[in-house]
Structure formats: structure tokens, C-alpha cells
Amino acid sequence: MDATGRPGDNSPTALERIRALLHPETLPSDRRLPTERQLSEDLGVSRRSVRRALDVLEAEGRISRRRGAGTFAGPCPPLNASAMSERLAESDFMGVMEVRLSIEPPLAELAALRADARDAERLDRMTKNAHHSQDADGRELWDSAFHRTIAECAGNELYLAVFDLVDRVRQNAEWRQLRERARTHSALSLYAGQHDAIVESIRRRDPERAREAMRTHLSALRESVVRMMETGADDVG
Template sequence: MEDGEIVERLLKGIDAGDFVEGDRLLPERRLAETMEISRARLRRALDHLKEEGRLFRHQGQGTFVAPPPALEVAGHETISRQVTPQNVMEVRMEVEPALAALAADRATRSELASLDRLMRATLSVNDPEAYEAADAVFHYRIAELAHNPLFLSIYQSIRAVRRHARWADERRLTHSQSRMSQLGRQHEALTQAVMDRDPREAARLMEEHLVTVSNAMLRERGERFVISAPQR
């Protein structure tokens, strides 16, 4: 079996649910035995799919078909009961533009191609739940392409707090079709800036995108505070 055939078989098995348990891929040894290939050949295929942004690895957790669940750190649940959407968006406004700038500077050519594909997935969805899933993968991929483990860890902490916060599920209620289209267009412009290797523009566009997300969410909650991009 050629390497390309292994990749195709993996994707078909993942789509069919044969090679996954929840969001997690089967353990390597078990998956290699199931596919009747060596673990070395399996790892090559997994590396290829990770490079394309179709799989996500997290040390100590395994390989996932979606961004891995944020690691539980003592205090996340406690913090999540205290933070507001405003608190989270203020932190995102500081962290994610920096991630976008680093991605523009550091992503490989193949990684840029995967980001473009993931961005297009946010343009082709029609319901809020599907948009949320595509959006989560897109933003996580940018965090990965920054190639900074500490920044990625910080981003994971943000995801962990949002996962525990009671108000997190309310966000999808703010996504009308017109708003999803607007956010998708912002993803498209942001991706182009990253692909153009323009860190400053990538950071600016990420700020603009997060301002749109934040203001929409806060208005829907009836909160008076409206966030604006930080002055740099």
C-alpha cells in the first residue's frame, strides 16, 4: 500500500467513525494493527494529516480529529465562575493578534495551505453549531502555526475557561446568517494577510475580527460595555 493510499484509508476510517473514539483517534498500536501496517508508516500518514490541519496532537492526550480539549489545570473551574465574556475577550485581544502575527512570520508553505482550507470551511456552513466547530478549528490552527509552545498553552487556558463558563453556550445564539457571513469574510482577509507574510496586517485584522465577535456577544447579553481594539 502506497503512503497516499494509507492517508486516504485513514481519512475514510475517520469519517466513518471506525478509527475514532469520541474526538480521539485510536491508539497508534491498535490503529496500525487494524490497518495492518507498521507504526512507522502510520506515523508518516499521521504527520501528513497533522501538517494539513486535519488532525491535532497533544502530548499526553493523544491525537484528535478536532482541537484537543484543553488540559485541566487547577483553578480553571473556579476562574470560569468569576470571569465574564468581557474578561475573556480582553485576554483574547492581547493574545490572538500576537499569534496571528507569529503565524504570518513562521508558518510553512504547507501549513498555510491547511489554514486556507480551514478558513474556507468557515465560509461554507449554514448553521451556528457548524460555524462554531469550524471557527474553533480555524483559530486553534492559527495558535499552532505561531510555533510557540508557551503561547499555545496560554491559548489552551483560554479555551479551558470558556469551556467551563456558563455563558459560553450563549455565543452561538448570536450567529445569524449575515453575521456568520461577516465573520467568514474577516477570516478570509486574515488568512490572506498570514499567507502574504504580513505580521502587522494579520495582527490588525485579528483585532478587528475579535472586536466584531465581542461586540456582537456583549450586545446580545444586554451589557453596556463595548470593547474596542487596543491602541498600539
């Protein structure tokens, strides 16, 4: 090419021609640009020059790039479900509790509005299962099922999916031991009472009380673990 004649001139011209691709009329519906290799071939410059041009556009906020996905005009589209599952192993305990404290009280509120008598019966059975379990696994299991059933009763598919996303992280991480140690004998009966209060609020269709009961329960759980972390030796990743 004419690279020899005008040193340092390839990127600017490439930049100009790529900028022309960003107008709404010339964009595909997913706002995706050709790949860097493709642009390199189309514009007759090296991929390095293309990348420099794209660096400028990115700094201007006009494009965004994601390795493996492509280059897009404007902000990044949300990534696929399978992709984000991996990053969630990094979550720490407090982060999960933060999310749970945000979503579960409203879920309980919705459940109180929409659950029928059969749902209340299911919830009641689960709290009893959890309370009567002898081993740690059983408690974990039925406690988890209890919270998920509330999410089901909320009657919102998307909200249930959100809950499952959080729940999966919660179960994958190795905090079972931590939580179990936080469940002293006195704490267990406290939680049992809180569970009952939640179920009772839902049965009586008292949304406010259900929300507050759930908030109280999760706060107690968090505080208990926090206290454990302070006294215990282990740090919690």
C-alpha cells in the same frame, strides 16, 4: 509548660524563633516552612500561638500561606496547574474576550512570520469548513479550530499552552447559545470575510496586517455579543 507563669508570652517567643527560620541560609530551596502543627510541636506552644505569630509575619509581608499547600517565606510560589483549573469557571464573557484580544492578535502576527504554505492551506480549509457548516455546532467547532491552528503556527509551545488555557474556559462556559445568537446572517458573512483577511495576511507574510485583522475580527465579535446582551433579556454571568 510555663504557660501559666507568663500569660500572653507564648506568641512573642514563638514569633522570635520562627523569624529565625526566615534567613536565606536556613531556608530550603522551595522556601517552605514546617507546617503549623510541626512548629507547634517543635516550639512547645499551641498551634493557636504559632498561628498568631505567623499572622504577624504575614502582615509584615515576610511569609505567605496557602491552605493545602503550606507556609512560605516571601511571596507565594505559583500554584499547580490542576488547582487553578477550577477557579476559571467563574470567568465572565468580557473577561475572556479581554484576554483573547490581548493574545490572539500577537499570535496572528507571529503566525504570519512563521507559517509556511502548508499551514496557510490548513487555515484556508478550516475557514471553508466553518463557513460551509450548516449547524451551529459545526461553525463553533471549525471556528475554534481555526483560531487554534493560528496559535499552532506561531511556533511557540508556551504560547500555544496559554491559548489552550483560554480556549478551554471558552468552551466550558455555556456561551455557545449566546455566541450563536450573535451570529446573525449578516454577521456570519462579515466574519467569513474577516477570517479570509486573516488567512490572506498570513499567507502574504504581513505580520502587521495579520495582527490588525485579528484584532478587528475579535472586536467585531465582542461588539456583536455586547449589543446582544444589551437588547436581550438574559444577563451573562
